[in-house]
Amino acid sequence: xxxxxxxxxxxxxxxxxxxxxxxxxxxxxxxxxxxxxxxxxxxxxxxxxxxxxxxxxxxxxxxxxxxxxxxxxxxxxxxxxxxxxxxxxxxxxxxxxxxxxxxxxxxxxxxxxxxxxxxxxxxxxxxxxxxxxxxxxxxxxxxxxxxxxxxxxxxxxxxxxxxxxxxxxxxxxxxxxxxxxxxxxxxxxxxxxxxxxxxxxxxxxxxxxxxxxxxxxxxxxxxxxxxxxxxxxxxxxxxxxxxxxxxxxxxxxxxxxxxxxxxxxxxxxxxxxxxxxxxxxxxxxxxxxxxxxxxxxxxxxxxxxxxxxxxxxxxxxxxxxxxxxxxxxxxxxxxxxxxxxxxxxxxxxxxxxxxxxxxxxxxxxxxxxxxxxxxxxxxxxxxxxxxxxxxxxxxxxxxxxxxxxxxxxxxxxxxxxxxxxxxxxxxxxxxxxxxxxxxxxxxxxxxxxxxxxxxxxxxxxxxxx
Numbered sequence: 001x002x003x004x005x006x007x008x009x010x011x012x013x014x015x016x017x018x019x020x021x022x023x024x025x026x027x028x029x030x031x032x033x034x035x036x037x038x039x040x041x042x043x044x045x046x047x048x049x050x051x052x053x054x055x056x057x058x059x060x061x062x063x064x065x066x067x068x069x070x071x072x073x074x075x076x077x078x079x080x081x082x083x084x085x086x087x088x089x090x091x092x093x094x095x096x097x098x099x100x101x102x103x104x105x106x107x108x109x110x111x112x113x114x115x116x117x118x119x120x121x122x123x124x125x126x127x128x129x130x131x132x133x134x135x136x137x138x139x140x141x142x143x144x145x146x147x148x149x150x151x152x153x154x155x156x157x158x159x160x161x162x163x164x165x166x167x168x169x170x171x172x173x174x175x176x177x178x179x180x181x182x183x184x185x186x187x188x189x190x191x192x193x194x195x196x197x198x199x200x201x202x203x204x205x206x207x208x209x210x211x212x213x214x215x216x217x218x219x220x221x222x223x224x225x226x227x228x229x230x231x232x233x234x235x236x237x238x239x240x241x242x243x244x245x246x247x248x249x250x251x252x253x254x255x256x257x258x259x260x261x262x263x264x265x266x267x268x269x270x271x272x273x274x275x276x277x278x279x280x281x282x283x284x285x286x287x288x289x290x291x292x293x294x295x296x297x298x299x300x301x302x303x304x305x306x307x308x309x310x311x312x313x314x315x316x317x318x319x320x321x322x323x324x325x326x327x328x329x330x331x332x333x334x335x336x337x338x339x340x341x342x343x344x345x346x347x348x349x350x351x352x353x354x355x356x357x358x359x360x361x362x363x364x365x366x367x368x369x370x371x372x373x374x375x376x377x378x379x380x381x382x383x384x385x386x387x388x389x390x391x392x393x394x395x396x397x398x399x400x401x402x403x404x405x406x407x408x409x410x411x412x413x414x415x416x417x418x419x420x421x422x423x424x425x426x427x428x429x430x431x432x433x434x435x436x437x438x439x440x441x442x443x444x445x446x447x448x449x450x451x452x453x454x455x456x457x458x459x460x461x462x463x464x465x
Contacts, residue, residue: 042094052077055167057463061175063273064451066264069178072251076174077167079252086166093159097152104145106137132322139315147306154299161292164462168288170250172459176452177247178263183448184240186266187441191233194437197430198226204427266444271451275391279461284380287462293369293376300366307362310355313347380460387457394453398446405439412436 045051056077061070077083110133140146202222208214244258284290318341325336348355412432419429458465 045090049077052083052167055164055463056171057458057465060273060458060463060465061171063271064175065270065272066268068262068264069175072178072247072261073171073174075251075253076170080170080250081252083163083166083170086163090156090159090163093152093156097149097156100145100149100152103138104140104149106135108136109134128324130322130324132320134321135319137317139317141315142309142312144306144309144312147302147309151299151302151306154295154302158292158295158299161288161295165288165292168459168463171463172455174247174250175455177243177250179269179448179451179455181240181243181247181261182263182266182269183444184236184243185263186444188233188236188240190437190441190444191229191236194434195226195229195233197434197437198222198229201427201430202226204430208427266448269447269451271454273454273465275454275457276465277388277392279384279388279457281381283461283464284377284384286464287380287460289376290380290462293373296369297366297373300362300369304359304362304366307355307359310358313345316344316346318342318344383460384457387453387460391450391453391457394446394450398443398450401439401442401446405436405443408436408439 056073058070058073061073064070110131112129112131114127114129138145202219202225205214205219205222209216209219241258244261245255247261248255248258319339320341321337321339323333323336324338325333412435415424415429415432418424419426
């Protein structure tokens with residue numbers, strides 16, 4: 001009796017868990033082509049960052065013929081903190097799969113300890129050594145644990161698409177922000193000329209007003225136009241500074257140094273890529289949000305299977321072995337060994353309706369996720385169509401704006417000739433020049449908007465252009 005008590009006490013205090021680790025493959029034979037095992041994929045990710053450049057179709061950005069832009073995208077890929085967090089999330093889901101997979105394997109525990117005991121109302125005492133070992137295995141006869149591992153794998157696969165979407169989104173944000181900064185550089189240049197011309201107009205009208213040739217009301221209007229032009233110039237500079245700060249954060253750098261960020265001149269912008277007039281519907285199936293929605297449907301389906309299997313019994317196999325001796329020299333001998341093997345089956349008979357409610361819950365969740373999958377499909381088609389029509393119409397608008405700009409310049413040429421012939425005043429010529437500058441600003445705005453539209457199509461197709 002005493003030895004039995006000692007054995008129980010020692011075994012309860014000294015157990016140390018040892019969990020075996022094994023590799024596993026992601027997916028099955030019914031998966032789509034080009035899918036790789038989770039272990040291989042993870043090892044490849046650890047060895048190289050090339051997958052990040054594949055995410056964003058890095059070669060497509062060469063169509064802008066701007067090494068500064070591609071350099072910024074490269075810096076964002078390496079330093080952006082949102083991207084680092086997205087990659088960390090993938091790592092977390094990978095480890096979660098390994099943890100869940102461990103539940104499919106036997107669990108073993110081993111320990112060693114010593115104890116000194118003295119029973120009440122006795123003068124004798126014992127010094128005991130014990131080495132207990134336990135093993136337990138839930139027999140996955142109905143594949144419930146395997147299904148749970150498959151669910152974790154789907155979460156991992158979905159996290160890869162979240163990561164891919166993050167990389168595409170950041171690359172698009174860098175490109176869009178950069179082009180808007182280039183646009184504002186040119187807008188500020190043109191606005192400064194407008195402000196200078198309005199100052200000239202105001203000075204001329206002020207002089208004419210003193211001579212009685214211009215009314216005070218017209219002079220005040222000229223002054224208001226000059227002040228308004230200067231206000232617009234300040235807004236442009238403010239917006240450019242804010243975009244520079246935003247670009248710095250996207251690059252994972254300190255915004256205090258954002259004014260040092262270089263960029264190409266607007267006049268050297270040159271996109272040489274081919275913009276398709278139509279996109280195959282197959283491109284929808286490569287978008288990260290579409291693939292993620294598909295993985296979530298698959299996961300929800302497995303979740304329903306697991307809920308059904310909760311009605312089935314749980315089968316456990318347990319093995320116990322221990323060595324018990326009064327001296328350590330004879331501890332590991334057969335006469336001091338004890339071993340036992342047991343099996344058990346457990347089937348809950350009454351859980352207050354929990355299992356039935358859980359099954360209904362999982363079915364409803366599946367329907368919701370399935371509807372989200374259908375919605376994601378429609379939204380993807382809408383975004384691609386919106387991007388295509390925006391490109392088409394904005395390109396037409398840009399061409400019309402360029403023609404208008406050419407006509408304004410032609411008109412300014414005629415006005416210059418008339419000024420040189422003394423037919424019109426310098427005031428009239430300066431006012432015509434402002435029209436040229438305004439149409440130039442419209443051309444700048446429309447051209448950059450077209451380039452940003454190309455980035456919008458790139459993002460809508462999941463970078464698969």
